[in-house]
Amino acid sequence: xxxxxxxxxxxxxxxxxMAFNEPLMLxxxxxxxxxxxxxxxxYGILNPxxxxxxxxxxxxxxxxxxxxxxxYEDRKPGWWDNYIGPNKPIDTNRFFVVSLNxxxxxxxxxxxxxxxxxxxxxxxxxxxxxxxxxxxxxxxxLADSLGIKQxxxxxxxxxxxxxxxxWAITYPDRLRHCIAIASAPKLSAQNIAFNExxxxxxxxxxxxxxxxxxxxxxxxxxxxGLARMVGHITYLSDDAMGQKFGRDLKNEKLNYDIYNVEFQxxxxxxYQGEEFSGRFDANTYLLMTKALDYFDPASKHQGDLxxxxxxxxxxxxxxxxxxxxxxxxxxxxxxxxxxIAADKNVSYIEVDAPQGHDAFLIKIPRYxxxxxxxxxxxxx
Amino acid sequence: MRADLEIIQEWIPKNSRVLDLGCxxxxxxxxxxxxxxxxxxxxEIDPDNINHCLQQGIxxxxxxxxxxxxxxxxxxxxxxxxxxxxxxxxxxxxxxxxMLRVGKTCIITFPNFGHWRxxxxxxIKGRMPVSKFMPYTWYNTPNIHFCTFKDFEAxxxxxxxxxxxxxxxxxxxxxxSLARLWPNLMSxxxxxxLTSNH
Numbered sequence: 104x105x106x107x108x109x110x111x112x113x114x115x116x117x118x119x120x121m122a123f124n125e126p127l128m129l130x131x132x133x134x135x136x137x138x139x140x141x142x143x144x145x146y147g148i149l150n151p152x153x154x155x156x157x158x159x160x161x162x163x164x165x166x167x168x169x170x171x172x173x174x175y176e177d178r179k180p181g182w183w184d185n186y187i188g189p190n191k192p193i194d195t196n197r198f199f200v201v202s203l204n205x206x207x208x209x210x211x212x213x214x215x216x217x218x219x220x221x222x223x224x225x226x227x228x229x230x231x232x233x234x235x236x237x238x239x240x241x242x243x244x245l246a247d248s249l250g251i252k253q254x255x256x257x258x259x260x261x262x263x264x265x266x267x268x269x270w271a272i273t274y275p276d277r278l279r280h281c282i283a284i285a286s287a288p289k290l291s292a293q294n295i296a297f298n299e300x301x302x303x304x305x306x307x308x309x310x311x312x313x314x315x316x317x318x319x320x321x322x323x324x325x326x327x328g329l330a331r332m333v334g335h336i337t338y339l340s341d342d343a344m345g346q347k348f349g350r351d352l353k354n355e356k357l358n359y360d361i362y363n364v365e366f367q368x369x370x371x372x373x374y375q376g377e378e379f380s381g382r383f384d385a386n387t388y389l390l391m392t393k394a395l396d397y398f399d400p401a402s403k404h405q406g407d408l409x410x411x412x413x414x415x416x417x418x419x420x421x422x423x424x425x426x427x428x429x430x431x432x433x434x435x436x437x438x439x440x441x442x443i444a445a446d447k448n449v450s451y452i453e454v455d456a457p458q459g460h461d462a463f464l465i466k467i468p469r470y471x472x473x474x475x476x477x478x479x480x481x482x483x
Numbered sequence: 484m485r486a487d488l489e490i491i492q493e494w495i496p497k498n499s500r501v502l503d504l505g506c507x508x509x510x511x512x513x514x515x516x517x518x519x520x521x522x523x524x525x526x527e528i529d530p531d532n533i534n535h536c537l538q539q540g541i542x543x544x545x546x547x548x549x550x551x552x553x554x555x556x557x558x559x560x561x562x563x564x565x566x567x568x569x570x571x572x573x574x575x576x577x578x579x580x581x582m583l584r585v586g587k588t589c590i591i592t593f594p595n596f597g598h599w600r601x602x603x604x605x606x607i608k609g610r611m612p613v614s615k616f617m618p619y620t621w622y623n624t625p626n627i628h629f630c631t632f633k634d635f636e637a638x639x640x641x642x643x644x645x646x647x648x649x650x651x652x653x654x655x656x657x658x659x660s661l662a663r664l665w666p667n668l669m670s671x672x673x674x675x676x677l678t679s680n681h
Contacts, residue, residue, distance in 0.1 A: 439544060440554045443524060446500070451544045452533055469530055476537040 106175045111188045113146040113195055116171035116181075120211060121248055127206075127241060133231035135206065135213065136220055141245050142211025143167050143203035146187060147195035149250070155483040156251045157193060158242060159183065159202040160259030160266035163334070163391050164383060166210035169202035185466045192474040197483065198255065206241050207233040207390040215314070215386035228314025233390060235262075235398045239269045243277065255481050256280035260463035261430060262391070265398045268438065271415040272400050280481055281417040282474075285427050285463040287434035288408050288441070289399035294429065297337055298392040301330035305385050314386050327385045328376030335375050340426035340459035344368060408441035419449040420477050422470065424462040450477070484510050486656030487566060487592050487674060494590055494648065494676055495519065499561035502526070502585065504548055504578075505568030509536035516541060549573045552581040560585055566592045570626040580642050583679040588647065592674045595651070597631030597667040616654050616671060632667040639677060648676040
């Protein structure tokens with residue numbers, strides 16, 4: 104039997120790692136020592152004019168593996184495989200796609216699980232706070248190394264959308280299109296509150312040891328699992344959860360038992376938490392939620408988003424989903440309105456989807472069509 | 484391009500900033516963008532129409548006109564256009580008022596229910612007119628607020644708007660001498676350019 108990948112898959116991909124010789128000055132005032140690394144993947148071919156490159160920015164728990172498979176045994180493709188591949192909306196027959204793991208991540212790029220060259224020990228809690236701006240700077244350096252002066256588009260969902268917006272603000276000349284999906288110009292107090300609950304779940308785990316759990320040979324799995332459970336609830340809509348689980352029971356009847364799983368939804372959340380805590384780093388989760396909380400580009404202009412966007416030159420495309428309550432359509436519209444006030448090119452669609460915030464990862468015909476149509480109009 | 488859009492484009496100055504309400508496929512904006520260096524945005528609600536707009540390379544924003552234009556600043560557009568849509572919104576008076584606030588000038592086209600054929604149909608058959616031009620029956624029509632020229636002009640007075648230009652045309656968008664003589668009776672479409680007196 105020959106094993107093969109679906110026709111519209113980018114197939115087998117091999118992550119690559121690039122090291123940088125210059126230290127990176129961070130917004131928090133600290134510096135990331137020279138030699139830091141970024142792990143990334145590419146799909147498609149960079150054309151001789153180098154004008155067909157698209158940068159994919161990942162969300163909170165994402166990484167560089169956006170499409171394709173790492174091995175023939177891989178059960179699941181990359182996190183955005185629904186949208187990246189030959190003849191898919193982000194068509195790798197046309198575009199050269201770059202996806203990376205952000206600094207502070209735990210999937211190859213320098214982060215809390217890496218060795219600090221100055222101490223020879225794992226960074227752990229000592230890894231500096233990284234912001235969306237820092238990521239954009241580090242991504243620009245990666246672009247330089249790959250010979251990409253200007254992206255045809257920078258695309259991202261959720262926290263990835265924030266990076267795309269920051270790109271347009273920080274490097275107006277270096278991208279032609281900015282596509283931000285299910286995103287927001289800054290977090291609301293409610294968003295920050297959810298992040299804080301997630302962080303408290305992690306830091307109060309007895310196995311956390313102030314972030315230096317590696318030295319203690321432990322993993323704060325319980326706290327990280329809890330954090331993920333809270334996050335997961337906010338990524339789905341009430342309807343989506345209702346349809347998936349309702350009030351279905353794990354066993355036939357109620358057991359009047361506080362500690363064990365009774366409802367299917369409990370079982371699902373516990374599984375999600377357990378699975379996540381086995382593959383993700385607790386310090387990275389703290390860093391990424393902080394980066395979300397800190398993102399507020401308009402703060403440099405007294406909250407005036409239109410003024411903040413006055414220098415952008417990219418064409419913007421924003422997409423939101425009707426049942427997304429974490430980053431609701433109203434949040435995307437704030438960006439749209441500011442762009443119109445700043446006299447910029449912007450298009451916006453609101454996709455009718457029951458899946459909540461997670462809709463941006465899911466195959467939805469209207470969303471696929473709208474993204475395909477827009478990307479086809481990008482001249483290369 | 485649709486004949487009414489052909490007429491409208493002549494009323495829109497070069498390099499102006501245009502907001503097109505219910506922009507459909509985006510033909511007008513695509514033309515203005517290409518030939519008149521106009522910076523524009525289309526508001527549209529139908530997903531298929533939006534897709535056409537995206538194909539045309541214009542700025543299209545998904546927005547329901549029934550929710551108003553509160554997100555647009557006062558006098559922030561040179562021209563606000565609305566073709567063949569006012570009869571389909573919930574509160575035409577409120578929307579018109581909003582258009583006059585947002586735009587320095589407004590261009591509106593609508594079907595004239597005072598046309599002799601409509602009058603004849605209603606008076607002889609006693610039923611709501613259905614024609615090639617207005618092909619819907621009363622229960623499935625998107626058009627919920629038909630008006631005549633006289634009705635529309637009464638509304639503009641009430642809103643303290645000034646009519647800068649008016650063109651009464653037939654369904655082929657010809658401005659015949661009969662339509663000039665008896666616009667409310669002889670023309671099927673009204674094309675108005677308004678501005679606020681405020």
